[in-house]
Amino acid sequence: MDKEITETLKTPNTLMVGVVTRGQGSRMMNLLRRRGAHYAVCTFAEGTVPGHILKMLQLAKTKKELVLAFINDEIEDNCYRGLSMDLKIEQPGHGVAFSIPLCGNPTAPEKTELSGALIIVDKGKGEDVLDVFDDLGLRGGTMLSAYGGASIAKILFDMPVQPEKEVVFLVTPSEKIKEMLTSLETELQMSEPNQGIAVTFAISRSIGLFTEAKKGS
């Protein structure tokens, strides 16, 4: 116990993101908290399931939970061990987790193998984004609903309202990021104003991601 308390005092420099089956979010949050995470939140999200027939039958969607937690790089190992031991997260269908290095992270590498993308579009267009990913052969997009925008532009019934949005998360090999952004630009005209935004970031570590190797196992 003593060890964990000292770890908690260190400033967080990594954002850990997890996408797990509905109902497992609280378990993951508690697991991370026990291992010294500073802050953990959870929200509902929708995940995608690969498969052509499922897609045709409109069944290629699963209910997920998205967990965000701030951790210190020193407890990162411990956290990943916990995820693989308690949640069996490496097994197919159990979920994924990855780390985004934040400011002041000494171990942050210059160039990473994996990158993440965060795309915010108007409600209803999230699936268009997922379709673009699908065409490029990128798997495992996660979607959540959100509110807001650059400014409160919409007035309905004489009142300003927060417009509905959709946020899409994706983790992909870094060399594909450029191609993905170009496709989003051509398919969804994202460089035009009010068509949504996309940001990318480095991912220093991950677990449970869908890879060809995992498919074989």
Add this chain to the structure above:
Amino acid sequence: MNEKLKETLLSILPITLMVLLIHFSSVATLDSTLLTRFLLGALCMMIGFPLFLQGVDMSIVLMGEHMSGALVKSNKMSIVIIGGFILGFLVNAAEPDVHIFSRQFADLTMEGLSHWIFVLIMSAGFGTMVAFGLLRIIRNVKMRFFAAAVLLLMLVLLMFTAEEFIGVAFDTYGATTGAIATPFLLALAIGVSSKTRRSTEEAAESFGILGIGSVGAVLAILVQGILMKGKPIAPPPDAAAMSADALNHGQFFLKNLVETVKEVSLGLSPILISYAIAAMFWIKPKKRELRRIVLGAIVTFLGLVVFLSGVYFGFLEASKDLGMQLAQTGRMWIPLTVGGLFGLVTVFAEPSVHILNAQIEEETMGSIRKRTVLWTLAIGVALAVTLSVLRILIPEFKIVHMLIPTLIAAIALCFLVPDIFIGIALDAGGVASGTMAAAFILPYAQGLAEHTEGASQLIDGFGIIAFIAFVPILSLLALGLIYRIKAGKSANAKDN
């Protein structure tokens, strides 16, 4: 997929096992015909249940959301009100249970009025209140004021209406929102709410539309009862019980199937037609969405037909038979306990309950869990059925003895619990008294009443749905109170 299987088993197995348990404990036994039908019925329910929920998720919910988009985009209050009224009216008029109750009203009047007049009255009441409900969401009127006002109005009208009308009038609360109307109206209200949201706190405001609509139908009938007070009321006719014995399994199943296909088509048609019209002019859905809606509508149709055929084929007669046998045991506690347990397990098997609970969990981002609402509702219904069995056994116990205290308590609780629970409670009451209550609890009570001295089957058989609709309102409001007390405690702990 695994999750779906688990959900299905957890929903249908309890009621199945409960009946089998009674059968094998030889308190009451089903003959081999009824037992075979019951088991086949349960099997149909297990196939239909997940299909229906999946179809609703893909199609009905999406249509409701698109419709809400079309209403809100107009940016005109008048369009929202007219649109809400039309949708509420159509959905209610297509509800099979509404027709059953309207026939009963028509029979109560001496002049031989057509039952369509009552369908019109109820649907107009329902549509008006749906429109008001949407208006409330947009104008952000607090649920507690709105709910307290309509409940008070109900209480006042109850005092003045003809006594014969009370039981049936309050039964309509449960009759108005069936398995197809429930997801559609919920999605419509949630859509309107989230499209006109100004702060994130408002997530709490999306529920209540079903309950408010049903209140409208009850109010309309109560007003009709006041107008008819003093006029002679016809004696209730004998219930036209379906004589199933004469038919073999195949014929009986076929007869049920035809009825269910009619029923489900009628329920789906107003939503599909109004969506088709709106899609041509205002919505412009994407190809992908259209494909999903069409596919989902087919799955919904198949799922519900299979589910309902199973219920009507196997459950109706079996529960009536059990009721008759239990009444003859001569010991009061047996039908009471069995009734309570039946109440508990029917809630699990009610598809609308699952739809409402899933929406609650989704909208509150998991802060109100499905299972919590399910159990609170189940306990409420168990209590309600126990009370209604008691009412059959003790003729002095009148329905107003339950309704008046319940309404007063509900009005008081409106000012004590968080707003979201008021909406949930109003919705849940109508949802709990759905198909399963009508096809399993009602026949059980009728069977009991048939073999209980001093209980006339029709007068006392009525009002059971009203119990099942109103007692859970109280149990969910009580849950809201518990949430508030707990939240208060943890807030205090932080302050100190």
